[in-house]
Amino acid sequence: MDKIKISAVAYTNTKAFIYGIENSGIQEQIDLSLDIPSDCAAKVIDGTVDVGLIPVAAIPHVPHATIISDYCIGSVGAVNSVFIFSKVPASQIRTLKLDSHSRTSNNLARVLLKFYFKLDITYTTDPDAETDAIVLIGDRTFGKKADYNFAYDMGEEWMKFTGLPFVYAAWVANKPIPEAFLTEFNAALKLGLDNRKELLKTLPHNPDFDVEDYLMNKLDFELTEKKREALSLFLSYITQL
């Protein structure tokens, strides 16, 4: 059988999944690349890979998209790595710079600012633009909260808005994948989650960021019914932007 080509997120949030893949037999059946989330999405959309841990906002753009795992990158409330960092309180934000790595959180920011904070915002993707606030995700946010006047954790704001958890990224295939592989793949992901304490011993210590709290508590990796409900609601809000 040809190897299954997989693109996964190159951030700390995915380390447990990678640990599981690398410490199970399945690694030999996989051709794995680690990419920023927007590239994971692009590779699944254009067929460069068969499966990706992709930003959920990209799912409607994937031909024949199927979520192939009950594991995801999610949170129940605050996630501590998906922020709107701002010079001004949310109610005063007029201009927002989006994060080129992101697909989900850029859209989540737009959904929250329009439907929750009820603001009319000008958005830019120009990295040199001066704006009231920015979207920033992933490891680049670690220890950065203190650098800004206001830090809005979007997992927390979404929970206040909807009462629901959130799913940022899911394992999505663009073609049928053999059932036997999927069973083994999901077992590998579970192995990684079950061994997060072991994984933590191998990760660098960051005095400004509690990576144990992040991997054990803030991130929530089960794609539950509530998260699926949140996903449908989020995708329907995106169509109304």
Ligand SMILES: C=C(O[C@@H]1C=C(C(=O)O)C=C[C@H]1O)C(=O)O
């Ligand atoms: C929790 C996170 O979830 C992510 C956010 C994504 C996005 O905004 O498109 C995509 C993948 C995940 O890495 C994070 O990156 O901090």
